[in-house]
Amino acid sequence: xxxxxxxxxxxxxxxxxxxxxxxxxxxxxxxxxxxxxxxxxxxxxxxxxxxxxxxxxxxxxxxxxxxxxxxxxxxxxxxxxxxxxxxxxxxxxxx
Amino acid sequence: xxxxxxxxxxxxxxxxxxxxxxxxxxxxxxxxxxxxxxxxxxxxxxxxxxxxxxxxxxxxxxxxxxxxxxxxxxxxxxxxxxxxxxxxxxxxxxxxxxxxxxxxxxxxxxxxxxxxxxxxxxxxxxxxxxxxxxxxxxxxxxxxxxxxxxxxxxxxxxxxxxxxxxxxxxxxxxxxxxxxxxxxxxxxxxxxxxxxxxxxxxxxxxxxxxxxxxxxxxxxxxxxxxxxxxxxxxxxxxxxxxxxxxxxxxxxxxxxxxxxxxxxxxxxxxxxxxxxxxxxxxxxxxxxxxxxxxxxxxxxxxxxxxxxxxxxxxxxxxxxxxxxxxxxxxxxxxxxxxxxxxxxxxxxxxxxxxxxxxxxxxxxxxxxxxxxxxxxxxxxxxxxxxxxxxxxxxxxxxxxxxxxxxxxxxxxxxxxxxxxxxxxxxxxxxxxxxxxxxxxxxxxxxxxxxxxxxxxxxxxxxxxxxxxxxxxxxxxxxxxxxxxxxxxxxxxxxxxxxxxxxxxxxxxxxxxxxxxxx
Numbered sequence: 001x002x003x004x005x006x007x008x009x010x011x012x013x014x015x016x017x018x019x020x021x022x023x024x025x026x027x028x029x030x031x032x033x034x035x036x037x038x039x040x041x042x043x044x045x046x047x048x049x050x051x052x053x054x055x056x057x058x059x060x061x062x063x064x065x066x067x068x069x070x071x072x073x074x075x076x077x078x079x080x081x082x083x084x085x086x087x088x089x090x091x092x093x094x095x
Numbered sequence: 096x097x098x099x100x101x102x103x104x105x106x107x108x109x110x111x112x113x114x115x116x117x118x119x120x121x122x123x124x125x126x127x128x129x130x131x132x133x134x135x136x137x138x139x140x141x142x143x144x145x146x147x148x149x150x151x152x153x154x155x156x157x158x159x160x161x162x163x164x165x166x167x168x169x170x171x172x173x174x175x176x177x178x179x180x181x182x183x184x185x186x187x188x189x190x191x192x193x194x195x196x197x198x199x200x201x202x203x204x205x206x207x208x209x210x211x212x213x214x215x216x217x218x219x220x221x222x223x224x225x226x227x228x229x230x231x232x233x234x235x236x237x238x239x240x241x242x243x244x245x246x247x248x249x250x251x252x253x254x255x256x257x258x259x260x261x262x263x264x265x266x267x268x269x270x271x272x273x274x275x276x277x278x279x280x281x282x283x284x285x286x287x288x289x290x291x292x293x294x295x296x297x298x299x300x301x302x303x304x305x306x307x308x309x310x311x312x313x314x315x316x317x318x319x320x321x322x323x324x325x326x327x328x329x330x331x332x333x334x335x336x337x338x339x340x341x342x343x344x345x346x347x348x349x350x351x352x353x354x355x356x357x358x359x360x361x362x363x364x365x366x367x368x369x370x371x372x373x374x375x376x377x378x379x380x381x382x383x384x385x386x387x388x389x390x391x392x393x394x395x396x397x398x399x400x401x402x403x404x405x406x407x408x409x410x411x412x413x414x415x416x417x418x419x420x421x422x423x424x425x426x427x428x429x430x431x432x433x434x435x436x437x438x439x440x441x442x443x444x445x446x447x448x449x450x451x452x453x454x455x456x457x458x459x460x461x462x463x464x465x466x467x468x469x470x471x472x473x474x475x476x477x478x479x480x481x482x483x484x485x486x487x488x489x490x491x492x493x494x495x496x497x498x499x500x501x502x503x504x505x506x507x508x509x510x511x512x513x514x515x516x517x518x519x520x521x522x523x524x525x526x527x528x529x530x531x532x533x534x535x536x537x538x539x540x541x542x543x544x545x546x547x548x549x550x551x552x553x554x555x556x557x558x559x560x561x562x563x564x565x566x567x568x569x570x571x572x573x574x575x576x577x578x579x580x581x582x583x584x585x586x587x588x589x590x591x592x593x594x595x596x597x598x599x600x601x602x603x604x605x606x607x608x609x610x611x612x613x
Contacts, residue, residue, distance in 0.1 A: 046505045050513045068516070072526050
């Protein structure tokens with residue numbers, strides 16, 4: 001969980017588990033859009049956390065979930081990157 | 096990276112059965128022809144089901160007072176077969192239909208001064224289910240009494256209020272207060288609560304979904320959607336509620352600890368006025384609707400309830416919208432409500448709300464009559480006319496007897512019903528303890544049974560933003576601001592609260608005028 005202690009706590013970062021790639025993003029930018037910048041195009045449909053098309057597994061991260069469909073237990077392992085945001089630090093996605 | 100198709104196949108619905116692979120193949124209906132199951136957790140309401148048990152923790156209207164006559168009324172509510180009657184002493188009984196002796200239905204029973212007598216062997220049951228008499232032969236009265244004391248007909252506490260019969264079907268020791276919203280349902284002096292009951296041939300949740308679905312009005316209820324000019328009073332264009340024809344910009348805010356949802360919609364009236372309509376959805380099945388005929392012509396601060404509506408499950412595939420229409424000059428500033436159209440299987444704001452269209456509903460009957468309800472929507476004589484100009488009834492019941500959530504492809508504009516479903520799941524599962532039936536009851540007790548509501552209609556004198564972007568920012572600022580003001584007013588009651596809210600709304604108008612470019 002705490003692999004980012006040396007980083008600026010204000011900086012928001014997505015890390016791709018399989019490749020180790022990292023992307024910085026702002027609070028205003030969606031995770032979907034940030035991933036698209038490095039060529040990772042996740043499928044989406046409703047773009048507002050209702051349908052689950054973009055549901056993605058994550059390894060670690062401090063997440064503000066904004067969806068209406070995942071249970072609390074599912075939130076421990078999954079997020080909907082179309083609507084969810086990183087509260088602080090690094091989000092490691094199982095991609 | 097996996098392919099798009101594999102990604103889609105990994106999709107798992109949290110709320111429903113197995114995921115259905117999404118295959119975007121032209122002429123590919125073959126790939127999507129399997130219909131998965133409905134979501135039992137939220138839709139099934141019979142005894143022992145999660146939602147059924149939750150619902151039994153609340154008071155619900157079960158029928159109209161005019162349905163209680165000199166013969167018992169057979170009802171199904173929450174999947175239970177019941178009879179409702181008003182006995183000779185004026186008490187309302189809601190009992191299990193099948194006599195606890197040997198099962199004959201009490202709908203064939205005889206209403207007594209106290210209670211009801213079963214037709215088969217004459218056992219008499221009071222409104223609380225106590226057996227008052229078992230007719231044994233002369234000389235065996237002692238045994239009769241002993242027997243009577245050994246049985247209890249299933250009964251539910253019930254009362255009448257403004258033409259509706261309410262019942263509580265949960266455990267007696269957990270009976271909640273009846274919620275007197277705003278202590279008087281915001282009925283202005285001179286206005287009245289007019290009861291109505293509209294049957295829906297489908298599961299309760301899709302009817303409730305419709306209440307939080309603020310985007311369908313601009314399509315389903317729009318004249319442009321009527322085929323070939325076959326108008327039938329199903330659109331707001333025909334009845335002149337101009338603000339309802341506009342797509343609202345919605346803000347959905349969970350309120351009261353997740354026991355309710357405020358749906359705050361901003362609609363531009365004209366270049367000088369902005370209308371903010373807040374609908375209040377209360378778990379599990381109540382909705383409080385602001386003025387449905389607002390034209391926004393005059394500034395108006397904090398107008399209140401126009402419809403108070405429960406969506407009551409009959410069984411898993413039938414339900415009824417039952418509640419009150421507030422009528423009179425206080426709420427209905429345009430004076431267009433029609434009381435003669437509000438009642439059993441009818442409501443005045445639009446046609447197409449029930450299986451019978453008005454032409455058939457009133458052909459041989461008045462609003463005082465209990466009419467036959469067509470059971471099969473496709474077998475109706477006016478089926479084709481309903482196809483030309485469908486109403487809420489056609490849209491809602493044709494989502495299947497129980498809508499299949501796993502097959503839905505929501506847009507962002509479906510956030511209202513989806514958020515409300517999530518709140519229901521949290522309540523039923525216990526992941527939001529504040530929304531449990533017991534916590535809800537405790538909350539009502541703390542408020543002396545009279546909670547405040549967010550339901551309101553407000554017309555601000557606010558010029559349109561200089562640019563579309565500016566207008567969007569402004570309307571969202573105001574829509575959220577209204578919710579914040581009402582939240583802030585929670586500490587007050589009655590007139591003190593109304594004055595507080597109106598003062599704050601004036602300030603909000605001034606702030607928006609100063610903050611945005613016009």
